[in-house]
Amino acid sequence: MEEIVPWFNDGLRFKCTGCGACCTGAPGYVFLSQEDLDRLSRHLGCSVLEFVKKYTRQVDSGYALLDRPGSYDCIFLEGKKCSVYDARPVQCRTFPWWIDQLREPKDWIAASERCEGINHPDAPLIPSLHIQEQCLTYLDNLLAQNFSL
């Protein structure tokens, strides 16, 4: 079988500058899997149901984090920092290696207009294998986001 070589086979440049831009702005949802809910509620010392009630909204057939009232900031964004960083959702962990940003070079360029860390001059070259692993994790997580409690 012919091996499919991704267009980013030589790697892509990215480093998080801590600007917080990926945690705010419209439109956008941070969707959660059951695993995300378990991890985040454990991290905050509450039950899953309490977490869902306090920090999420139902969107179609899944749960998404709330925004801070009156803004598009994620409910867990404090200043420019994530207050639940160690337990953050898989969607956040896998940024910027999302399929919609990786299909073609033009998608990556468009993503770089929203995120200053993409193609940042000081950014290290991230190997293709790591990018593909992260993208697969992101895709698996998409499938795990449709559920109800």
Ligand code: SF4
């Ligand atoms: S959970 Fe944390 S990393 Fe994810 S969008 Fe909210 S503030 Fe950002």
